Every structure is written in C-alpha cells, then in structure tokens.
Amino acid sequence: MIFLDFIFYAFIAVVIIQAIFYIFFFTRFTFLKQEKKSRKNMDVSVIICAKNEAENLQNFLPSVIKQDYPNFEIVLINDASNDKTLEVMEQFANQHENIKIVNVKNTEAFWGNKKYALTLGIKASKNEFLLFTDADCKPVSKYWIRNMSSHFTKGKQLVLGYSGYSKIKNSLLNKLIRFETLVTAMQYFSFAKLGIPYMGVGRNLAYTKTTFFKNNGFINHIKLRSGDDDLFVNQVANQKNTAICFSKNGFTESVPKTTFKAWFKQKRRHVSTAKHYKLKHKILLTLIYSSQLLFWAFAITLFITMHHWLIVLALFLFRIIIQYVIFGKPSKKLKENDLLVLLPFLEVFLIIMQLTIFITNLISKPNYWK
Structure with missing residues (x-):
C-alpha cells in the first residue's frame, strides 16, 4: 500500500x-491568430537540396516554379546523386530562367554531408531572403512564398513554417506520422511565442543570408550528419529575431513514409539531434x-x-x-x-x-x- x-x-x-x-x-x-502581413515582394531565393530525388523533383518542383510571386529564384542543389537528379534539374533549368543549379561532388572531408551541400547552395544564391524546402515537398498553394516571406521584418530574420504530410486513407501509420508532426509543430510554435524558440523543420523554413553567415552557418555542428534545420534554429533563434507562419497558404506537404521500418529509421535520425539542443x-x-x-x-x-x-x-x-x-x-x-x-x-x-x-x-x- x-x-x-x-x-x-x-x-x-x-x-x-x-x-x-x-x-x-x-x-x-x-488561441493565437495569424497576423495579416502586408505584401512585401522582396527578392527570395528558394533553396532545395536533393540527393537521388529525380522522381520527386519531377512531381513536386512544378508547384514551386508556379508560385505567384514576382521576384524569386530557385537554387537546386544536386548533392552527389547517382540517379538522374542532375538531368532532371537541367531539364527544368533549360525551361525556366530563374533556376540555378549547384552541382556538389563528394569530398573526403564532407562525404555525404548535407550541410556542406546546403552551404554551397546558400553561397550561390543571389538574394538576402532564403526559403528552404525539400525535394519531396510541395507548397499547398501558389502563395507559399508570399506567405512565408511576409513575416520577414527589420527585426525578424527567421521564419518557422509548418510542413505536414499527405493523408493516406485507412492507414494507422499515416495517422501516427501526422500526429507526431502535429505535436512537434504545437511545441515549436508555442515555444517560439513564449520567446524560447528551439527548432524548425527544413521542409518549410526561412532565414536571411546575413543571419546564416553572421552565425558561421553550420560550423558549430558541421561534423553532425543531421540537424541542418533544427540545430541551426536552436543555435540562432531568439525571442526578437524569430517569427512563425501558420497560415494555410503557407504550408508545405511532404510524402509520408509508408512502412513502419522506414519511418522508424527517419525518426531515429531526428531524435539523435535533440541531445545537442541548448540545456x-x-x-x-x-x-x-x-x-x-x-x-x-x-x-x-x-x-x-x-x-x-x-x-x-x-x-x-x-x-x-x-x-x-x-x-x-x-x-x-x-x-x-x-x-x-x-x-x-x-x-x-x-x-x-x-x-x-x-x-x-x-x-x-x-x-x-x-
């Protein structure tokens, strides 16, 4: 007893x-309501890092190209792919003048390191305002860039967005994946509004080039193979410089894992970075x-x-x-x-x-x- x-x-x-x-x-x-932001139309560089993503680029890149936004470039980073990723990028680049390709080859010092590839892509971008997503993501509307970039102000140099997963009927695994994504978003949005932002997701994240280089990019965790999104946000985000965007037109949507084994492997990578967060x-x-x-x-x-x-x-x-x-x-x-x-x-x-x-x-x- x-x-x-x-x-x-x-x-x-x-x-x-x-x-x-x-x-x-x-x-x-x-109980937070999304603030309506005025139209800014600042020049934006959309950065997509891809490794063996030929099929996903074919399917999802058009939704980025068709964005209703006047001044943006798309920086496509081929991270040493061994499929037709580079060929697909070149096909799109031949059709659209605002696409720039950064072809990254493996080096001994940065073998298979996404942060190295991203850094080269950021250096190659021509605009101050950077918007990131993944090759297997698509914006849910043609106003994605407009919604995310509208939260950049003189004081806000980092914008946390939401990226969900597409729904699969009668799939318990799909519901679990989306629930975990929902819980995570609630946490990082709530913490950001409390003034203690701690992470963001690279599938829908924006920050300025000045912020990236002022904080020495990924150098503090360059040896860690993961964390190009959450660890960078954990390093640089604070109460004054961080905004959040949760308007529906500012969402991106990703392809979810369809097997428990694949999702478990993915989450193992994500969880492993948390031990490097601030105390x-x-x-x-x-x-x-x-x-x-x-x-x-x-x-x-x-x-x-x-x-x-x-x-x-x-x-x-x-x-x-x-x-x-x-x-x-x-x-x-x-x-x-x-x-x-x-x-x-x-x-x-x-x-x-x-x-x-x-x-x-x-x-x-x-x-x-x-």
Whole structure:
C-alpha cells in the first residue's frame, strides 16, 4: 500500500505538471491568430537540396516554379546523386530562367554531408531572403512564398513554417506520422511565442543570408550528419529575431513514409539531434515527455489496482479534457482535425515509439543523409 500511495501522489504531481504545460505553454499557439502581413515582394531565393530525388523533383518542383510571386529564384542543389537528379534539374533549368543549379561532388572531408551541400547552395544564391524546402515537398498553394516571406521584418530574420504530410486513407501509420508532426509543430510554435524558440523543420523554413553567415552557418555542428534545420534554429533563434507562419497558404506537404521500418529509421535520425539542443530546451522537452510517459504508466497502474480509483478517474478525465481543448484549435489550424478522434491512442503509441527510439539510439547510431 505504501508503494501505491507513492504512485498515487506522484500521479497527482504529474497531472499538475501536464496541466501547467498545456495551460501555460501550449495555449500560446492554441488561441493565437495569424497576423495579416502586408505584401512585401522582396527578392527570395528558394533553396532545395536533393540527393537521388529525380522522381520527386519531377512531381513536386512544378508547384514551386508556379508560385505567384514576382521576384524569386530557385537554387537546386544536386548533392552527389547517382540517379538522374542532375538531368532532371537541367531539364527544368533549360525551361525556366530563374533556376540555378549547384552541382556538389563528394569530398573526403564532407562525404555525404548535407550541410556542406546546403552551404554551397546558400553561397550561390543571389538574394538576402532564403526559403528552404525539400525535394519531396510541395507548397499547398501558389502563395507559399508570399506567405512565408511576409513575416520577414527589420527585426525578424527567421521564419518557422509548418510542413505536414499527405493523408493516406485507412492507414494507422499515416495517422501516427501526422500526429507526431502535429505535436512537434504545437511545441515549436508555442515555444517560439513564449520567446524560447528551439527548432524548425527544413521542409518549410526561412532565414536571411546575413543571419546564416553572421552565425558561421553550420560550423558549430558541421561534423553532425543531421540537424541542418533544427540545430541551426536552436543555435540562432531568439525571442526578437524569430517569427512563425501558420497560415494555410503557407504550408508545405511532404510524402509520408509508408512502412513502419522506414519511418522508424527517419525518426531515429531526428531524435539523435535533440541531445545537442541548448540545456534549457533539453530540460523542458525532457520534462514534457517524462510527464506524458509517467501519466499513462501511473494511471494504468492505479486503475488496475483500483487504488483511490475515483480520484484517479477524476484527475485522468481532467487531463484528457484539457488535452482535447488545447489540441482542438491547432489541429484545425494545421488541417489535422481528423486525428482528434484517436488522440489518446495515438499519444500512447507515440510515447512507446519515442521510448523505443531513444533506447535503440543508445545501442547503435542511426544512419543519416542517404
């Protein structure tokens, strides 16, 4: 009974911690309205780094080319591909004068390093304002550049955007992938509004060339094979220089993994970079995840043993209701509201997966840029 009492009081503490995060952190994004920005029409360089992406470029590059924006170039970086990526790039470049190709060959010092390729692409770009996406991404509207670039002001040199994944009917894996993306976006948008931005996603991210070179680019983590997006944001973003864009016309959409093995491998790479975040970010993120894990572990234990079950049930429902309220508006903002029905199930599944990924990464190192 003493052990169960300890679990019971620990459960109460965990529910309080969870409530604090939901009410005081995540509400920053939940009830936030996207500011309408004036039309700026600044010159923009869209940068796409591709390695063995011939098919994806054929499918998705036209949606970037057709953007309704007057002054933009597209910098295509061929990162030592061994398929027809370079040929596809050249075909598009022959048809469109605003496309520039940077052909990167492997070097001994930077073998397979995406950051090296990106750096060469950034140097080759002619404009101050840089907008990044991936070869397997497409803007959801022809106003993507307009929406993302509108958030650049004299004080804001870094813009965090949202990139979701296309939906696949009757796929539990697809829902899990999109739920994890939704949770991550809620976190980095909320933290940015709190003045402690910690990450962004390279599928939809913008910053100035001055910011890149003023902070020595990727030099502080150049030896790490991942983190060209989140680690760079973690390094340079602060309360004053960071803006967020979550207007629907500013989204990009990516092709999701269709096998559990492929998604697990991808997430292993992403999770491995988190240990290089700033200490305050690591503490907060660890506290969020730990409280989620302990909430479900303690709740299940107390329900099975029926220890103070009425109080436990009340606290359990209190936390679940808060979660639904906080997730409601963001899921609609980010066009993921179909996930709400499975919210508790997806959360438990994701918690288990994150724990598995963490343990697996301790045992072996993940693979990186293909």
